[in-house]
Amino acid sequence: MSSFDESPGSDFGASDPPPPLSMEERAGVLDDLAELEVFRTLLEPTGIKGIVVDCPDCDEEHHVDWALMQANLRQLLEEGQTGRHEPPFDPDPADYVSWDYASGYADGIAAMAEREEPGGASRGGRHARDD
DSSP: OOSOOOSOOTTSOTTOOOOOOOHHHHHHHHHHHHHHHHHHHHHGGGTOOEEEEEETTTTEEEEEEHHHHHHHHHHHHHHSSOOOOOOOSSOOGGGEEOHHHHHHHHHHHHHHHHHHSTTGGGSOOOOGGGO
8 A cells, every 4th residue: 555644644734734645646545545445345245344554653553444444545635634533442453454465365366366267377467556
């Protein structure tokens, strides 16, 4: 995940808006939104409730459900920052996975699907960001 930052942009005063995202940053957030939808589609039916994010501000893990992660990324696109959100009450860490785990899981599913396609065994694996 390249763009998501849970910090609220505390370097800015209450009246100072954050600088707008660059075109590259916007593209990264849009990629993250697309990947998140793939992750949710694949993992939610297995009981996974969302993503775990390491917070650089408090040095703790934050458990963020699928809808909240999507809302955070959309807010980042629209406002250039995300707001603070209440974490879930007493989350079960087993219900959340890291972005890297979700990405690897999606890659594995894609690789299996390619192998099952006629002539798919000769093609190399792809990462979700390669699309």
